[in-house]
Amino acid sequence: MGLLLVVLLPLGFVVNSIFSNFYSSSLERNLGQLADRLAAMLSTGDQMAIGMISMMSEMNGVDVFVFDQNGAFLAGTDLNQPPVIQSLSGKELQRLSNNQMISKELTNEDDEPFLAIFRPIHSESLSGAIGILSPIQSAKDAIGQIQSLLILACIGAIFIAVGITYILSRRLSQPMLQMEDAARRMAKGDLDVKVEVLTDDETGSLARTLNELGEELKRYRDTRSEFFANISHELRTPITYLEGYSQVVADGLIESEEERNKYLRIIHQEARRMRDLVEDLFELSKMEEGQISVQKEWMDLSEALLRVIDRLGPKAFEKGLIIVQEIHAENPYVYGDGKRMEQIFFNLLDNAIKYTKQGTIHVHLYQSESDVIVEMSDTGVGIPTEELPFVFERFYRVEKSRSREYGGTGLGLAIVKRLVELQDGQIQITSELNRGTQVIVKFPHDPEEVVS
Amino acid sequence: MKKTDWAIACVFIFIGLMCLAMSMSFVEHSDSVHVIMMTAFHYCLWIVIPLIVIGFLYMWIRNRKRK
Numbered sequence: 431m432g433l434l435l436v437v438l439l440p441l442g443f444v445v446n447s448i449f450s451n452f453y454s455s456s457l458e459r460n461l462g463q464l465a466d467r468l469a470a471m472l473s474t475g476d477q478m479a480i481g482m483i484s485m486m487s488e489m490n491g492v493d494v495f496v497f498d499q500n501g502a503f504l505a506g507t508d509l510n511q512p513p514v515i516q517s518l519s520g521k522e523l524q525r526l527s528n529n530q531m532i533s534k535e536l537t538n539e540d541d542e543p544f545l546a547i548f549r550p551i552h553s554e555s556l557s558g559a560i561g562i563l564s565p566i567q568s569a570k571d572a573i574g575q576i577q578s579l580l581i582l583a584c585i586g587a588i589f590i591a592v593g594i595t596y597i598l599s600r601r602l603s604q605p606m607l608q609m610e611d612a613a614r615r616m617a618k619g620d621l622d623v624k625v626e627v628l629t630d631d632e633t634g635s636l637a638r639t640l641n642e643l644g645e646e647l648k649r650y651r652d653t654r655s656e657f658f659a660n661i662s663h664e665l666r667t668p669i670t671y672l673e674g675y676s677q678v679v680a681d682g683l684i685e686s687e688e689e690r691n692k693y694l695r696i697i698h699q700e701a702r703r704m705r706d707l708v709e710d711l712f713e714l715s716k717m718e719e720g721q722i723s724v725q726k727e728w729m730d731l732s733e734a735l736l737r738v739i740d741r742l743g744p745k746a747f748e749k750g751l752i753i754v755q756e757i758h759a760e761n762p763y764v765y766g767d768g769k770r771m772e773q774i775f776f777n778l779l780d781n782a783i784k785y786t787k788q789g790t791i792h793v794h795l796y797q798s799e800s801d802v803i804v805e806m807s808d809t810g811v812g813i814p815t816e817e818l819p820f821v822f823e824r825f826y827r828v829e830k831s832r833s834r835e836y837g838g839t840g841l842g843l844a845i846v847k848r849l850v851e852l853q854d855g856q857i858q859i860t861s862e863l864n865r866g867t868q869v870i871v872k873f874p875h876d877p878e879e880v881v882s
Numbered sequence: 883m884k885k886t887d888w889a890i891a892c893v894f895i896f897i898g899l900m901c902l903a904m905s906m907s908f909v910e911h912s913d914s915v916h917v918i919m920m921t922a923f924h925y926c927l928w929i930v931i932p933l934i935v936i937g938f939l940y941m942w943i944r945n946r947k948r949k
Contacts, residue, residue: 579908592894592898
């Protein structure tokens with residue numbers, strides 16, 4: 431709107447100036463030409479020239495006056511006009527005597543405007559000046575009318591501009607207002623709000639991003655709520671066991687030594703479970719504060735893998751599972767933290783054992799040109815395809831029920847992914863429901879690449 | 883946009899168009915409603931035709947981008 435006014439107002443001023451100046455300069459030019467002709471006629475000294483002048487002034491609708499070099503009135507068409515030569519200033523008279531033409535506006539006794547042109551005459555018969563007066567009231571009226579119509583047209587243009595600007599501003603601001611409202615509602619906790627995406631431009635992109643943010647926050651909130659519910663359940667359950675069985679032991683309500691040992695084993699198991707949970711929570715808090723540290727050095731990845739297989743072999747054997755290991759790497763050295771590598775493989779292999787009821791777990795270590803690759807494949811329950819993108823998120827669990835058979839807190843894979851990335855590696859998971867899951871972990875082994 | 887918003891915008895635009903039409907008609911020394919409306923129609927063509935051309939250009943460019 432402001433821009434339009436900045437353009438319209440100067441334009442209106444220029445158009446107004448063009449109209450008014452065009453008319454006055456055109457009249458001035460015509461009168462000047464007439465003055466030249468009349469001056470030339472008077473210069474001849476012909477007595478008939480006076481009559482001719484009267485006729486020409488009548489034809490052109492102007493009044494003509496002739497003055498001598500002293501300013502005395504010699505002849506004129508309207509003797510009732512005041513001596514107009516007296517309206518000239520000293521400077522203008524000087525210019526006349528220097529053979530320059532003078533043009534100025536005058537008013538008579540009745541305040542009627544006139545355009546006066548003075549032309550010097552220098553001849554043998556006459557030395558003085560000729561003045562031509564042309565009434566310009568009608569011209570001024572016409573110019574005034576045109577100015578009024580221009581103003582009306584400008585006002586019309588401003589109204590049209592206001593209308594169009596109003597439409598555009600509403601249409602532009604409406605999506606922004608809608609997004610502002612959605613953001614405000616999200617801040618208050620309503621994460622189900624959606625913004626309508628109407629266009630493919632930046633505004634549409636912002637709306638889509640806001641919707642995705644809402645979905646992410648909702649998923650984060652839901653999984654976090656689930657996490658806290660799981661944590662409280664996971665803590666409450668072992669505490670209940672600890673409380674119950676320790677009470678039984680303390681009260682001496684045991685019938686045999688075997689039963690006593692069994693209860694003590696259960697107490698120990700639950701205490702370990704609680705300890706694992708607390709350790710996971712501690713790892714999580716360090717991750718959120720960016721304080722997880724890795725002590726990198728050149729290490730043999732196959733050794734870390736084999737140690738983990740040794741530790742978890744009995745657990746797999748207990749379930750009737752077979753772990754098949756294949757180590758095919760001539761140079762399995764990578765730049766990483768041995769302890770953290772074991773943590774990664776322990777977590778992955780433990781998951782494979784946990785979620786496989788029967789069959790085999792393949793652990794394959796090999797190398798490519800640039801990486802050392804560890805593949806773990808199982809014949810377990812698998813992960814639904816729609817849940818695969820989320821398995822590395824914190825608190826996310828595919829198995830939602832609180833079955834003690836699976837356990838877990840939803841933090842294991844999030845920690846694994848973070849540890850892999852801290853050691854410049856990559857991890858990916860593929861899976862098919864009820865067929866099994868395959869995890870591939872890669873670490874670069876080129877010392878020049880890693881050092882640089 | 884609500885109907886009231888559209889109504890307000892249309893009123894402004896209509897007033898503007900009438901002001902333009904009247905200023906053009908008075909130059910022709912006519913205050914006949916018929917002349918004013920015909921004048922308005924003529925210069926509305928000067929607005930609508932470029933808008934149509936721009937609209938076609940915009941849709942053509944958009945379709946090319948999508949392809």
